[in-house]
Amino acid sequence: MRNHTLGTLTWIRMMRFTTQSNQLSNEFLKRFDLTTAQFDVLIQIKTYAPITQCQLAEKVTVTQGGMSRMLARLEKEGLIERKQNWKTKTISLTSKGEQMIDAATPSQLHFQSSFFEEVLSAEEIKSLYIAMTKLEKHSREKKLPPV
Numbered sequence: 001m002r003n004h005t006l007g008t009l010t011w012i013r014m015m016r017f018t019t020q021s022n023q024l025s026n027e028f029l030k031r032f033d034l035t036t037a038q039f040d041v042l043i044q045i046k047t048y049a050p051i052t053q054c055q056l057a058e059k060v061t062v063t064q065g066g067m068s069r070m071l072a073r074l075e076k077e078g079l080i081e082r083k084q085n086w087k088t089k090t091i092s093l094t095s096k097g098e099q100m101i102d103a104a105t106p107s108q109l110h111f112q113s114s115f116f117e118e119v120l121s122a123e124e125i126k127s128l129y130i131a132m133t134k135l136e137k138h139s140r141e142k143k144l145p146p147v
Contacts, residue, residue: 021115028111032104037062039108041070042093042101045080050090 004012025036034042037060044059045051057067071091074080079097082089093101116125 017115021112025108025112029104029108032100032107034100034104037066038070038074039101039104041067041074042079042097043105045091045093046098046101049092050083051092052088052090056091 022036025039029035029039032039040060041056041062044056048055048059053067053071057064060067062070071080071082074097075082078094079100080091081094082091116128120128
């Protein structure tokens with residue numbers, strides 16, 4: 001690690017934190033029979049419904065193929081419904097899906113917040129939020145360097 005820059009070391013820490021956080025969240029969300037990816041998809045559907053599959057894919061970190069499989073499973077479990085309106089197919093939560101996400105959300109948000117609130121001051125959390133917002137925005141605009 002002697003040749004790594006502070007930027008590289010920060011990226012490695014972010015990747016490790018994200019991996020660990022996702023593993024713990026997946027374990028935590030088992031009590032609701034959800035994964036973190038499913039939780040994210042259901043939250044986005046709840047927030048933006050009715051939403052198309054393409055719109056949904058832009059908002060979450062699931063591949064298009066993974067999205068199709070996940071939506072099929074969520075539909076089979078009765079958590080979402082897809083409706084065809086002429087050429088557009090939209091996705092909405094069923095009442096069962098609404099109940100599940102409403103039950104899981106407060107617990108999951110509290111669990112995720114605890115990662116920060118247990119070790120960082122309010123000022124550190126605010127600074128981290130500002131820095132992560134800048135990084136996330138920049139990453140959406142970032143272009144690959146030439147080969």
